[in-house]
Amino acid sequence: MGKVKTPYLLLLPGFAFLFTFFILPIANLAQTSTQTPIAGGDTGQYEQTFRLKNYIDAFVENKEQFGRSFLYALIATALALMIAYPLAYAIAFKAGKMKNVLLVLVVAPFFTSFLLRTIAWKQILGEKGFIVPTLRSLGILSEGSTLTSTAFAVVMGMTYNFLPFMTLPLYASIDRIDPRTLEASGDLYANGFTTFRKVTLPLSMPGVVAGTLLTFIPAAGDYVNAAILGSPSTKMIGNVIESRYFKVVDYPTAAALSFTLMAAILILVTIYIRKAGTEELV
Template structure:
């Protein structure tokens, strides 16, 4: 019986082995390799692609100073896209949860339907939508909102719109899961206590849905800050994000130390921001 009891106790740890092994091989080891590469120095001149370990931590400072504009732009675009996604997704998730009825499952399928299409194709579609051949620009011009010479592609507006659309499901699904768990009787009780609709939302619905808000904003902001596809397709050299710089350093300039330093700095910056945000948001009920 003692052997059986020990086996039962060790079973959960045995089940962790495949997952921990996967994380070690495909996350921990690449992370160590990234850190090691970030302190190397190029050997010789030109584009030899040969580096030696010199523990040059100044690579981090040089990379940040040289690309500080892209750093700020990445976090700014990600923040704007997250706020816009929250403004769009919250009413959508609320409607699906409380007003969807028998069409709730259909509406959820429509939310995740973009996942069945390539991320790249969705971004290219936005380039066509916002281009001269699309319906947005001619409509805005006919309403005299923009001038005849104004274009929407190759702009910060296009990049943010593409990011908002592509990451919208990541915001909607956690919000729906959180709102759907709210007992409608709590809303009815608020009305019985003479609270109007806005007060009920502010004092009851929003606090109870905060776990979904926190989860959705994290799932949107984190990939948006490191995105480079939207900026590459919908933007211009003036709207480059840090992901575009890292991609260029790795595959075009072949400057592995700078690219690694930028990647590590971006990861640490996001980790710090997320930690502060989670602590300030108070997510002890985020389960």
């Protein structure tokens, strides 16, 4: 009997942590999302009226920011995948003794603040950085144009900040591929592209799925990059939620937007996993 209870007892600390810091806050967020202002009350005073129309109103008012958030997150995820896949492949198969050094360099950005890394990109893309003068000298960028406060800057910042989340799962998946399978493909007269398409990519798909999820989910809710590198025209849904909470003090709308974002991401992730889930690829 004691042996049967032991696993459940070991789960108690983790469950207590999740209950305290996840389930309870989610429940509080849910009840806040259906509140309405108290008639004649001060700013920030609300009462529970179970007004579900808060969700519709919040979405209709901010549907542009929702669309922009998912678009930016999708582009950043695609760019991160294009950068991270060759990098992870090179580390796994070509790095040799430098493998551990390169892995440290991949995670090195985590040693500094997310905020500082984003501010650094503002300087890199600013007038005093090396990119803008170079593009102007090549005639690609006009004298009056800038890269900061643009959608380009926001997407580049997101791509950079979330790149390790894409690289590490890809490396873990590619590193498990037996090199002999690639050699066998060559023995069967497959060229490099065919080997990649028929062998390497399918075997690394668990890492692709994990990496894209770990990149897309936080990118969709991000607000730091848009706040520092963007402008009012590039505002994402995370910026709206932050503003509603701390500036407008509109807690019900902020809570409704948070739940709507969470539900939208959950639906998209479920569809994605069903279409490209690892259960069909390993």
